[in-house]
Amino acid sequence: MxxxxxxxxxxxxxxxxARALGLQALCLFDSLGERxxxxxxSFLHDSQVYxxxxxxxxxxxxxxxxxxxxAREAWQSRDRYDQLLRQAVTDWSLSRxxxxxxxxxxxxxxxxxxxxxxxxxxxxxxxxELARExxxxxxPAFVNGVLDRIRKELGIGESAE
Numbered sequence: 001m002x003x004x005x006x007x008x009x010x011x012x013x014x015x016x017x018a019r020a021l022g023l024q025a026l027c028l029f030d031s032l033g034e035r036x037x038x039x040x041x042s043f044l045h046d047s048q049v050y051x052x053x054x055x056x057x058x059x060x061x062x063x064x065x066x067x068x069x070x071a072r073e074a075w076q077s078r079d080r081y082d083q084l085l086r087q088a089v090t091d092w093s094l095s096r097x098x099x100x101x102x103x104x105x106x107x108x109x110x111x112x113x114x115x116x117x118x119x120x121x122x123x124x125x126x127x128x129e130l131a132r133e134x135x136x137x138x139x140p141a142f143v144n145g146v147l148d149r150i151r152k153e154l155g156i157g158e159s160a161e
C-alpha cells in the first residue's frame with residue numbers, strides 16, 4: 001500500500017524510482033514504527049507498489065538496495081536528522097510538519113550526509129521533485145529551502161579554496 005502521487009508523474013530515472021520507493025517505505029516506518037522492518041522486503045518487491053508509483057518494471061537489484069538503504073538508514077538516523085530540521089525550521093514543530101514533507105527532508109538529509117558521491121544539487125533537486133509529486137503546493141519550495149539551508153550550514157558541497 002503506497003501513497004498515490006498528487007501530481008502527474010515526471011519521467012524518472014531508475015535512481016529516481018528508487019528514491020520514490022524509499023520515500024514510500026520511510027513514510028511507512030514513520031507511520032508503523034519499527035514493526036515495519038519485518039515488512040520492508042515484501043514492500044520493496046511488491047508489484048502493486050510499483051504499479052501505484054508508475055514503474056514500468058522492477059527497479060532492479062542495485063536500486064532496490066538503494067531504496068532499502070535510504071528508508072532504513074534514514075529511519076535509524078531520524079533523531080539526528082530531526083535535530084537538524086528543528087534547528088533549520090524554528091517556526092515549525094516536526095509534529096506539525098506534514099508527514100510527507102518531514103520524510104522527504106529526512107530522506108534528503110540522509111542522502112546528503114551518507115552519500116557524498118551524489119552531488120548536493122542532485123540530492124536537493126530529487127527531493128524537490130518528490131515534494132512536487134507527493135507533497136502540497138508549498139512543499140517543493142519548503143523542501144528546497146530547508147535542505148539548502150542545512151547544506152550550507154554544514155558546508156556540504158563547498159569546495160576548499
